[in-house]
Amino acid sequence: MSTLRPALLTDHYELTMVSAALRDGTADRRCVFEVFSRRLPAGRRYGVVAGTARLVELIRDFRFDEAEVDFLRRTGVVDEAAADWLSRYRFTGDVDGYAEGDLFFPGSPILTVSGGFAECVVLETLVLSVLNHDCAVAAAAARMVTAARGRTLIEMGSRRAHEEAAVAAARSAYLAGFAFTSNLAAGQRYGIPTAGTAAHAFTLLHDDERAAFASQVATLGKDTTLLVDTYDISQGIRNAIAVAGTELRAVRIDSGDLAVIAQQSRELLDSLGATETKIIVSGDLDEYAIAALAAEPVDMYGAGTAVVTGSGAPTAGLVYKLVEVEGRPVVKRSEQKATIGGRKVAVRRHKPTGTATEEVVVPQGVPDHAPHDRLLQRSYVVDGEPVDLPRLDESREHLRQCLISIPWEGLKLSAGDPAVPVTVVPAG
Numbered sequence: 001m002s003t004l005r006p007a008l009l010t011d012h013y014e015l016t017m018v019s020a021a022l023r024d025g026t027a028d029r030r031c032v033f034e035v036f037s038r039r040l041p042a043g044r045r046y047g048v049v050a051g052t053a054r055l056v057e058l059i060r061d062f063r064f065d066e067a068e069v070d071f072l073r074r075t076g077v078v079d080e081a082a083a084d085w086l087s088r089y090r091f092t093g094d095v096d097g098y099a100e101g102d103l104f105f106p107g108s109p110i111l112t113v114s115g116g117f118a119e120c121v122v123l124e125t126l127v128l129s130v131l132n133h134d135c136a137v138a139a140a141a142a143r144m145v146t147a148a149r150g151r152t153l154i155e156m157g158s159r160r161a162h163e164e165a166a167v168a169a170a171r172s173a174y175l176a177g178f179a180f181t182s183n184l185a186a187g188q189r190y191g192i193p194t195a196g197t198a199a200h201a202f203t204l205l206h207d208d209e210r211a212a213f214a215s216q217v218a219t220l221g222k223d224t225t226l227l228v229d230t231y232d233i234s235q236g237i238r239n240a241i242a243v244a245g246t247e248l249r250a251v252r253i254d255s256g257d258l259a260v261i262a263q264q265s266r267e268l269l270d271s272l273g274a275t276e277t278k279i280i281v282s283g284d285l286d287e288y289a290i291a292a293l294a295a296e297p298v299d300m301y302g303a304g305t306a307v308v309t310g311s312g313a314p315t316a317g318l319v320y321k322l323v324e325v326e327g328r329p330v331v332k333r334s335e336q337k338a339t340i341g342g343r344k345v346a347v348r349r350h351k352p353t354g355t356a357t358e359e360v361v362v363p364q365g366v367p368d369h370a371p372h373d374r375l376l377q378r379s380y381v382v383d384g385e386p387v388d389l390p391r392l393d394e395s396r397e398h399l400r401q402c403l404i405s406i407p408w409e410g411l412k413l414s415a416g417d418p419a420v421p422v423t424v425v426p427a428g
Contacts, residue, residue: 006058011125019082027118032324035111041313051134095381101399136310141176147291156182157308169308197225213243225250250278266297347373
């Protein structure tokens with residue numbers, strides 16, 4: 001389980017609203033909040049839903065302990081009535097949303113939280129911090145998977161992220177199709193396969209490169225990966241094969257002009273008889289760098305900083321907005337931030353061949369359901385109790401199928417319209 005205390009993610013202004021709503025009697029009004037994006041990050045044609053199962057677990061465990069309530073009371077964040085309410089807090093409402101691994105577009109209602117106003121509004125920061133992070137990483141990772149064209153990807157960005165964000169990022173990258181992570185906490189927590197090799201420090205520790213390689217092979221066997229660019233790459237490859245033999249599993253290259261070096265390294269390995277030894281490249285790779293290496297003899301990519309930071313889009317841009325009070329649609333009319341009132345359901349339409357053509361978002365109770373439509377929402381929490389959640393490998397396969405279903409233009413790395421247009425039908 002995560003060491004994170006979910007209640008500590010509550011924002012001050014949320015508790016201001018809770019205190020006032022408790023005082024004026026509106027705290028228990030039945031409300032509906034929706035999570036959606038107004039636009040996709042620049043250059044993106046789809047978003048990826050990720051982190052929902054993590055979020056459900058955090059909502060389940062969302063409690064304010066005695067020390068937290070005392071802090072809020074002592075610092076004047078809440079009054080006595082709100083402090084008492086927080087000490088007894090349990091979410092008793094419902095959470096519905098798109099399946100993890102589904103795609104989303106501007107206006108897609110990817111999560112719906114319903115219940116009393118106070119019990120829902122206090123979750124806003126938690127909901128957005130989880131989904132904005134995990135969805136951003138998953139979208140970046142999915143683009144890298146597409147760019148890799150079936151070649152294996154390893155997530156290795158833990159040292160570029162907060163310690164808890166690193167674990168969540170590894171989970172999102174695996175959801176998106178990465179085969180391995182170097183993060184052992186993610187391996188233990190989520191069952192993600194782990195992989196890694198020695199760093200330059202291990203080579204520098206020894207008297208020479210051969211001694212370092214010999215130590216690693218003696219410990220791990222020939223089914224390991226040797227980092228060959230500490231000094232001279234060509235000599236590093238010769239040393240690696242001299243020590244491990246032609247059965248060496250792989251060499252890793254972490255610097256230089258990777259396109260040129262990959263070609264030269266493949267030729268050298270083949271000339272040494274190591275025709276089955278794989279080439280792994282790493283070093284600030286993003287989806288564009290990976291795509292640029294598509295024609296080169298690279299067998300595996302290691303992605304770090306770019307994937308765990310969303311490759312230039314570290315947040316998915318999701319918002320959490322009140323859309324219904326006691327069954328009545330409510331709207332925000334602020335310029336450029338207007339909302340569409342009322343709880344909504346969504347269907348994605350497909351051709352008979354399975355290609356997605358449109359997403360239709362309609363008021364609840366008016367599902368325009370036609371042949372080849374797929375309803376997008378499912379239940380996650382009912383009356384405060386989590387329901388059965390898909391396994392991570394199931395969500396991973398769901399995303400793979402969703403990416404197959406969108407028009408091929410939607411997989412381009414260049415800027416363009418969303419892969420699937422969204423039509424939102426207003427209530428009333």
